Amino acid sequence: MAPQGSRAELEFGGPLGAAALLLLLPATMFHLLLVARSGPARLLGPPPYLPELEELWSPWALLLCLTWLGLQAALYLLPARKVAEGQELKDKSRLSYPINGNPIYDFFLGRELNPRICSFDFKYFCELRPGLIGWVLINLALLMQEAELRGSPSLAMWLVNGFQLLYVGDALWHEEAVLTTMDIIHDGFGFMLAFGDLAWVPFTYSLQAQFLLYHPEPLGLPLASVICLINAVGYYIFRGANSQKNAFRKNPSDPRVADLETISTATGRRLLVSGWWGMVRHPNYLGDLIMALAWSLPCGVSHLLPYFYLLYFTALLVHREARDEQQCLRKYGLAWHAYCRRVPYRIVPYIY
Ligand SMILES: NC(=O)C1=CN([C@@H]2O[C@H](COP(=O)(O)OP(=O)(O)OC[C@H]3O[C@@H](n4cnc5c(N)ncnc54)[C@H](OP(=O)(O)O)[C@@H]3O)[C@@H](O)[C@H]2O)C=CC1
């Protein structure tokens, strides 16, 4: 969103970029789902076939999706859930920003920062629950389908299911950390997050499991052990960096982070310049990308398709890191320049 008193900075290529993404994203997801089911599974080739319209419309599928969303909404409204404070804004309340983009741009990025009906927060609800839990349910269904097809799930399918279940379980366990993410603090709830949360995550993040169902990949124990090690290293960096920053933001005097070196900023908030956040400026992204590689490796190297997530995710995090840099520059000014001098690399040490 725009800094106060200045023209709104258009992101994602402005209206043209937003319009292109509105068409490109659903088409990409549709292409991936068709290619994953084809023999050649050529990511860069044309879709193997275009299904008849009757194949695309199923009242049962619509009922299933609506029932799934309704179930998640009901669980979300359970009084037992923990209520966590959101991020305070500068003037202790929620500012309304003058949005001067056109309808397509607003539709894509969303206008409302925290769309709610009573206490039901649509963006917060969609961020973690129906999409991420749906993702691991699809993975499980594919694992069970492989067991039916071949007698038992392959080791590769077990690995992909296990790694991604760990990732989703971690996100739900640290649900409160979502409140400090860019999506909750900065982005409106528009097509990008709605489509991203409810369609893109469950159906493209389960691509490796979909590929393995139609393209079984023999995997020996030695290679499987190396892949598990890669995922463990990625998760260690991902979790370590996120927990360190979140603990520091929650309580800078927390014994786990109190001895870390920091630099002060004009806002009163301090920036970590040692520990994980002294290695690169987004160590959590590095860990996430290493895990993304570990999710693709069980599918072998004969097809590019299983590496789509790694390619997409690299682009997403590079773009996200650039957006975050701009926001931090606006927030911290000279202190952020000082941080960049101390920690010159963004995501990968000595590379980027
Ligand atoms: N699987 C997926 O599709 C996706 C996964 N992710 C993952 O989600 C997690 C959250 O990522 P994201 O939401 O982008 O944001 P981050 O968790 O990276 O948080 C960025 C914010 O952290 C604060 N910060 C940055 N540097 C420092 C520092 N040195 N010391 C203290 N605070 C600092 C700043 O906010 P402030 O100073 O205002 O607190 C900055 O805006 C990441 O692990 C990422 O990998 C993200 C996107 C997609």
Ligand SMILES: CC(C)CCC[C@@H](C)[C@H]1CC=C2C3=C(CC[C@@]21C)[C@@]1(C)CC[C@H](O)C[C@@H]1CC3
């Ligand atoms: C459809 C577009 C190409 C981009 C959509 C991006 C969204 C799918 C992601 C934007 C930020 C996300 C985050 C997560 C999931 C994916 C989306 C919604 C997490 C919840 C994944 C688990 C992590 O522990 C936290 C992440 C926060 C950001």
